[in-house]
Amino acid sequence: MTLQPENLKYLPSHEWVYAPQDGSGIATIGISAFAVAELNDLVYMALPKVGQQIEAGQEFGEVESVKAVSPMYSPVGGQIVEIHDGIVDRLETLNSDPYVQGWLIKVKISDPSQLDGLLDYAAYQKLLAQNG
Amino acid sequence: METQEHKTALTDWHVQNGARMASFAGYQMPIQYTGIVAEHTATRQAAGVFDISHMGRLRFDGPRADQLLEQVLTRRVLDMQPGQVRYSLVCNESGGILDDVLVSCLESPSGKVYFLLVVNASNKPKIVRWLAPHLADFPDVEFHDVTDMTAMIAVQGPKAIEVCGKLFPASVLGLGYYRAKVTDQMSKPCIVSRTGYTGEDGFELIVRAEDAPRVWENLLMAGRAVGISPVGLGARDTLRLEAGMPLYGHELDENIDPYMAGLGFACQCKDRTFVGRDTLAVRSKQELEVKRVGLLVEGRRAAREQSACFDMAGNPIGTVTSGTFSPTLQKPISMAYLSRQAAVLGAEIQVDIRGTSSRAWVQELPFYKRANSV
Numbered sequence A: 001m002t003l004q005p006e007n008l009k010y011l012p013s014h015e016w017v018y019a020p021q022d023g024s025g026i027a028t029i030g031i032s033a034f035a036v037a038e039l040n041d042l043v044y045m046a047l048p049k050v051g052q053q054i055e056a057g058q059e060f061g062e063v064e065s066v067k068a069v070s071p072m073y074s075p076v077g078g079q080i081v082e083i084h085d086g087i088v089d090r091l092e093t094l095n096s097d098p099y100v101q102g103w104l105i106k107v108k109i110s111d112p113s114q115l116d117g118l119l120d121y122a123a124y125q126k127l128l129a130q131n132g
Numbered sequence B: 001m002e003t004q005e006h007k008t009a010l011t012d013w014h015v016q017n018g019a020r021m022a023s024f025a026g027y028q029m030p031i032q033y034t035g036i037v038a039e040h041t042a043t044r045q046a047a048g049v050f051d052i053s054h055m056g057r058l059r060f061d062g063p064r065a066d067q068l069l070e071q072v073l074t075r076r077v078l079d080m081q082p083g084q085v086r087y088s089l090v091c092n093e094s095g096g097i098l099d100d101v102l103v104s105c106l107e108s109p110s111g112k113v114y115f116l117l118v119v120n121a122s123n124k125p126k127i128v129r130w131l132a133p134h135l136a137d138f139p140d141v142e143f144h145d146v147t148d149m150t151a152m153i154a155v156q157g158p159k160a161i162e163v164c165g166k167l168f169p170a171s172v173l174g175l176g177y178y179r180a181k182v183t184d185q186m187s188k189p190c191i192v193s194r195t196g197y198t199g200e201d202g203f204e205l206i207v208r209a210e211d212a213p214r215v216w217e218n219l220l221m222a223g224r225a226v227g228i229s230p231v232g233l234g235a236r237d238t239l240r241l242e243a244g245m246p247l248y249g250h251e252l253d254e255n256i257d258p259y260m261a262g263l264g265f266a267c268q269c270k271d272r273t274f275v276g277r278d279t280l281a282v283r284s285k286q287e288l289e290v291k292r293v294g295l296l297v298e299g300r301r302a303a304r305e306q307s308a309c310f311d312m313a314g315n316p317i318g319t320v321t322s323g324t325f326s327p328t329l330q331k332p333i334s335m336a337y338l339s340r341q342a343a344v345l346g347a348e349i350q351v352d353i354r355g356t357s358s359r360a361w362v363q364e365l366p367f368y369k370r371a372n373s374v
Helices: A033-039 A092-096 A112-117 A121-131 B011-016 B036-045 B065-072 B121-137 B160-164 B209-222 B233-242 B277-283
Strands: A015-018 A026-031 A042-046 A059-065 A069-073 A078-083 A105-109 B020-024 B027-032 B048-051 B056-061 B085-091 B097-107 B113-119 B142-145 B150-156 B180-185 B188-193 B202-208 B229-231 B290-297 B308-310 B316-326 B331-339 B348-353 B356-363
Touching (some): A042 A092, A105 A112, B011 B020, B011 B027, B027 B233, B036 B048, B036 B233, B048 B233, B056 B065, B056 B121, B065 B121, B097 B188, B113 B121, B121 B142, B150 B209, B160 B202, B180 B209, B188 B209, B202 B209, B233 B316, B233 B331, B290 B348, B331 B348, B331 B356
Parallel strands (some): B048 B229
Antiparallel strands (some): A026 A105, A042 A059, A059 A069, B020 B027, B048 B150, B056 B142, B085 B097, B097 B113, B180 B188, B188 B202, B290 B331, B290 B356, B308 B316, B308 B348, B316 B331, B348 B356
């Protein structure tokens, strides 16, 4: 399984999570291409600190465009083990690749069963179609 | 409340051309086509075309139309000559702002002189109600809400005049700032005025609704070589903010008087009678308690509407009314009402952005002024 949109799980609020079954229990989190396109013209992003504990569904940061500010929610709970270094100064990366190059944080998942409650790719696409 | 969703004469064009749409004051309006920054930049560097058909257009005919308007506008109307446009306010008896408007005195090709009032879309029902007793006083004045039978298109930017030169006679291009003319565009009637809401030079056009899609396409075609772009309400807001122009519902409302808003120039109290005149005449001589100012904010987070402002000792001094990240300045800008003591140009203040305090500096408006502006 590789990090590509089809293999990710999603929140209806457009955050994605990649949780490989490699025994590490470490999930990678970002925001979807739809969210980036919707926000357009990103100017600012705030991310949490490594070591911080986060609950599933909890706000982990905010992203701001010329138009508006949006909170970003974590699809899973656990400890934040890594922040994508320098990404907040290269927000244009998210426009071209919000997945592999544009990941935001990594979380050591506390309870893998949380993943079951998330949208798979097909369900997320369906949600976008309904709202679009 | 208006519950019906109105289309402008250009709504279908916006949808067909991929605009992100939203309802604004009951009209289906484009928020953006390609992106706010791209559209903003096109307007600053070349030209932008805006569908502003949601704005209310109210027409007054008859020899006493000027007398009627003189009663309700803070700006003198009686001395207006055909071809003149004035920015004015409509105030209540206590000097609170009901709307900010453009009043034009126009002469039709047949030589008939009439007045046109352009009001904010969201305020139109209120203003029409407000006018009713005055219209009753002037039964000989004919009043028509011509909003839905017409469309309004703004062409703004350093190349706007050049672009319009391909469509309009030379007499139109020579119009002075805040001047208007009834002309035609390919034999179709059109009101052209040298006005705008972006801080750029340009025109605002009023055409018959059925002619609007053709005029819109003609403008885009005429401007293709210079990089003209259709512009949505998103960039209209960032452009007017940079230009320091107030927006009703943000900088202006019924609890704000013209002097607080820095719009004292639009009040002419001497030797006139109009609604709110007596209060405004007193206010014009008083020291201001609060004042509209610009704020430059540190970092990249914008202080948006409702952000609270504090002095360096932490005392509350005011509130932000609009804010965005300025595409031209590449930094966050805001407008705010600050107490007199705090509204000192260059003064450092603190602004609360969703729970975090950022430093900001009081700045003179506008944030952006075009080169060779009048």
